Amino acid sequence: MRTGVTRWLTGAAGLVLAGVGAYRLLGVDDLTGVLIWLGGAVVLHDVLIAPLVLLIGSVLVRGGVRGPVRGALLVGGALTAVALPVLLRPGKPANPSVLPLDYPRNWLVTLVAVAVVSALVPVVRRIGRSRRR
Amino acid sequence: MAAVSARVSAFAERIGSAATPPGPFRSGFWRSPIRGPWLTSVFGLVLLFGIPVMFVTGVLSYAAYNPGLGPINDQTADKGLLGFYLFDWPTRPYWLYRLTQGLHVTLGVVLVPVLLAKLWSVIPKLFQWPPLRSAAQALERLSLLLLVGGGIFEFVTGIFNVQLFYVFPGSFYTLHFYGAWVFIAAFVVHVSLRFGRMTRALRSRNLFRELRTGVSGTRPEPPDADGLVPVAPAAPTMSRRGAVGMVGAGSLLLLVVTAGQSIGGRLRGTALLAPHDRDPGHGPNGFQINKTAASVGITPNLVGPAWRLEVHGSGRPVVLSREQLLAMPRHTAALPIACVEGWSTADQHWEGLRLADLAALSGLPAAGSVLVESVQPSGPYSSVMLRGNQIRDPRALLALRVNGADLSMDHGYPARVIVPANPGxxxxxxxHRLTFRT
Known part of the structure; x- marks a missing residue:
């Protein structure tokens, strides 16, 4: 019973605090924009990212692809997700100090590095196994 | 409360008695044999340490802007109680903001794979049927909506801002600050509800044994009350070690391509995907800039021979040319530029007049604050208020030169402020104007 009361109290307190934050957010000039972004965050994950990842995963497993290939996709996917803004950004940066590099090239270089490391994983494993024998 | 509870239960019963929809709502749909309380708790434990560090460094960054000094520094005039903790931002150690903000941004990027993995591990819960069972559970699902929505909102706006991709609706400062409170409040609710379950789940399996178990030895966890463990598990194609390892590898790679912009030196070249990954030029003024003179409308005649510095205080304003300033006693300080975007420079050798000396010149040696105004046409950061402790630090300068040369136009010629531990x-x-106040 006591945990029940604690839960109600922390739950209510947390929701009130979250409500204060949300209420303040609504004070921002572009209210619809904020709502779209807050709700869009959930939709982005639940409707786009999660189904896409699950679908690719299930296709890979059914195709018999596993191990390092999946690792490479997961690592490369996380990298791409974080790098998306610099990759998609249209136009030129305001000055030579910011965003100075060829980001698509660097992104590809990093993905190649991920692919090489992933390809080496089974080789290293096989060597390790044959040594143990 | 009891009446609400009863009504929710009745409503839930009505939904529950309808047939369970097909697809992900059916319990047999989710088949990954590694999904279960243990794996979820491992990712949860990482976030349980990581998110509070993000929150603390975040609210410190907010305090570093000294919003208590008034609307010039503060775009969140409605903060009310949320500013309860504000304090006078210190000037020592001089690398404080470089550390806290570098940590905030780097950790935020590094946690992205962990956050996504944690969401993957609990995705069946999104489709539980009936969707509402009791009033308490409805409240919890509401808190989860705020947790997931607030969390992704904070990560996305943070990463976009770091990468200078200003597409979000409104000021980043306001959105990220209030969003953080929504997120952390939902986080507290979530931890209070799930902490016990997490520790039990972590104790249920031995981490070191898990790290030695390959795919062939991987078995599902025993069925759990939350329904994370599949009722009809597929044959394993990945071990728990593999799942944790891949997420770790993703975080490690993001660390490698990001951290260099905050650490600097040779590592700056490894920040392949960071927006500030190399020095834009050579020589004394060759270090990082965020806004060039041209980009904010500074024209040569605004800062030419006609430029004067006005110092206001208790008596008549003092007006000085750059030559007169250079003739006054100059001091040096080695200080970095550290930006809210997480990047920072190495210590630069600044040379100029102490703000304390200028305060004395204005007739207010014990000034409590100073309004610093730029010739920059008005914009959100064209002027700032600094506090008494920042004025009195002997390393706080109105810099005229850097690394042995005159300031370049892009670094603020003819004169700029540089204060230890101050956000860039x-x-x-x-x-062009300093107004000291008591």
Whole structure:
């Protein structure tokens, strides 16, 4: 019973605090924009990212692809997700100090590095196994 | 409360008695044999340490802007109680903001794979049927909506801002600050509800044994009350070690391609996907800039021979040319520029007049604050208020030169403010007026 009361109290307190934050957010000039972004965050994950990842995963497993290939996709996917803004950004940066590099090239270089490391994983494993024998 | 509870239960019963929809709502749909309380708790434990560090460094960054000094520094005039903890941001150690903000941004990027993995591990819960069972559970699902929505909102706006991709609706400062409170409140609710379950789940399996178990030895966890463990598990194609390892590898790679912009030196070249990954030029003025003179409308005649510095205080304003300033006693300080975007420079050798000396010149040696105004046409950061402790630090300068040369136009010629541990944007460039107040 006591945990029940604690839960109600922390739950209510947390929701009130979250409500204060949300209420303040609504004070921002572009209210619809904020709502779209807050709700869009959930939709982005639940409707786009999660189904896409699950679908690719299930296709890979059914195709018999596993191990390092999946690792490479997961690592490369996380990298791409974080790098998306610099990759998609249209136009030129305001000055030579910011965003100075060829980001698509660097992104590809990093993905190649991920692919090489992933390809080496089974080789290293096989060597390790044959040594143990 | 009891009446609400009863009504929710009745409603839930009505939904529950309808047939369970097909697809992900059916319990047999989710088949990954590694999904279960243990794996979820491993990712949860990482976030349980990581998110509070993000929150603390975040609210410190907010305090570093000294919003208590008034609307010039503060775009969140409605913060009310949320500003309860504000304090006078210190000037020592001089690398404080470089550390806290570098940590905030780097950790935020590094946690992205962990956050996504944690969401993957609990995705069946999104489709539980009936969707509402009791009033308490409805409240919890509401808190989860705020947790997931607030969390992704904070990560996305943070990463976009770091990469100068200003597409979000409104000021980043306001959105990220209030969003953080929504997120952390939902986080507290979530931890209070799930902490016990997490520790039990972590104790249920031995981490070191898990790290030695390959795919062939991987078995599902025993069925759990939350329904994370599949009722009809597929044959394993990945071990728990593999799942944790891949997420770790993703975080490690993001660390490698990001951290260099905050650490600097040779590592700056490894920040392949960071927006500030190399020095834009050579020589004394060759270090990082965020806003060039041209980009904010500074023209040569604004800062030419006709430029004067006005110092206001208790008596008549003092007006000085750059030559007169250079003739006054100059001091040096080695200080970095550290930006809210997480990047920072190495220590630069600044040379100029102490703010304390200028305060004395204005007739207010014990000034409580100073309004620093730029010749920059008005914009959100064209002027700033600094506090008494920042004025009195002997390393707080109105800099005229850097690394043995005159300031370049892009670094704030003819004069800029540089204060230890101050967020980069508050070290106003192209200063033309200082107004000291008691």
């Amino acid at each position: 944007v508050n070290n106003t460039k192209w200063v």
